[in-house]
Amino acid sequence: MPDARLVLGDPAAPVTITEFGDLECPYCRQAEPVLRRLVEESGGGVRLVWRHFPLFQVHPHALVAALAAEAAAEQGLFWEMQRALFAQQDRLTEPDLRAAGARLGLEPGTVAGPGAQRFADLVEADYVAxxxxxxxxxxxxxxxxxxxxxxxxxDALRTAVAGAAPGVGGPV
Known part of the structure; x- marks a missing residue:
């Protein structure tokens, strides 16, 4: 599966979990700590790759949130921004995104509005993929x-990882 730009864990891990997610999706927010723990406890055996799939039809702020996350990624702060946006899913307007970026030390104008639009091609490529x-x-x-x-x-994810690469993924 191509395009491993946004990677949590060892980039050379033998098992890759790719998540197509939406930063406004409550189910993605619920999955986030489970996936992080899976990666952290895998001993370098699992990496998580995030791909944007903003469900803009039902989540009106998903696209601008994805752009903000990409802006943070350019500064090496994607995973921190992802966690911040999941924590404030009810506040994803452009002013909210600017404030979240500022809390991470980012220039607010880069994470929302015209400054973030330059990342639209990356988000669109993930969505199309x-x-x-x-x-x-x-x-x-x-x-x-x-x-x-x-x-x-x-436990279910560890079992899936073990099925993909026996001996990888931590205790089952």
């Missing part, structure tokens, strides 16, 4: 190149 893979909702996970259809809990 997701459509091509059959993504329809969020979060949609792929373990290696296979779509994951199980529960989004730590």
């Amino acid at each position: 997701g459509l091509g893979l059959g993504v329809r909702g969020t979060p949609t996970l792929f373990v290696q190149d296979e779509q994951y259809r199980g529960r989004l809990d730590l």
Whole structure:
């Protein structure tokens, strides 16, 4: 699966989980600590790749949130911005995004409005790639190149990782 720009964990990990997500999606927010823990407890065996899939039809701020996250990524702060935006999902207007960026030490004008528009191509590429893979909702996970259809809990994900690469993923 191409495009591993936004990687949590060891970039050389033997197992890749790719998440197509939406920063305004409550289910993505619920999955975030589980996925982080899976990566952290894998001993370098699992990396998480985030791909944007803003469900703009139902989440009116998902696209601008994705742009803000990409602006943060340019400064090496994607995962911090992701966590910040998940924590304030009910406040994702452009002024809210500027404030979140400022709290991370980013220039507020780069994370919202015209300053963030230069990242639209990256977000669109992720979205189009997701459509091509059959993504329809969020979060949609792929373990290696296979779509994951199980529960989004730590034990189920560890089992999926172990199935993709025996001995990887931490205790099952």
